[in-house]
Amino acid sequence: DAGITQSPRHKVTETGTPVTLRCHQTENHRYMYWYRQDPGHGLRLIHYSYGVKDTDKGEVSDGYSVSRSKTEDFLLTLESATSSQTSVYFCAIQKGGAETQYFGPGTRLLVL
């Protein structure tokens, strides 16, 4: 299994509070992704990174920011959580373009 972890695995928070999710890899892969998974929508890309300090927006980036200061860590921040951001968040890593993506175990976030 690819060495990819997410923390926390579960979180309950209140509307308006900031939340940061962490994705950590031990594979030294270049690409990292944040997805959210919601019933009826499937997985959707939030943000991705193609190197340290190199990030770009995905399909559903509004309300989210990311940072990647080290190869191994990719942080997803909800500056002010809303109930619509209740979801399961998956991080994924990829060695290079058009290669297999490996997924983390997911983080269940509930925003009350």
Add this chain to the structure above:
Amino acid sequence: KNEVEQSPQNLTAQEGEFITINCSYSVGISALHWLQQHPGGGIVSLFMLSSGKKKHGRLIATINIQEKHSSLHITASHPRDSAVYICAVDDTDGLTFGKGTHLIIQP
């Protein structure tokens, strides 16, 4: 942006049956992925293919680039194959996913 459609959305079958899940997409791609998500939630990559056919154990994946279509087959299905199977295509900014096929194999 690519549109990825999977069929069927839900499939219940008896143990031992041959299973086919279909995936079609709208724009030409460099690669297509089949993923498996078990009830516990973890997502595992089954195949990545850009042409032809790949086989791993009882799983077979095929792709027809001209038709923009891929199929995932499971031979001699088993209850442990029960999961959500997700098709995804390489897009300009990462993967675009289908909504998944929920497969239940009954003993």
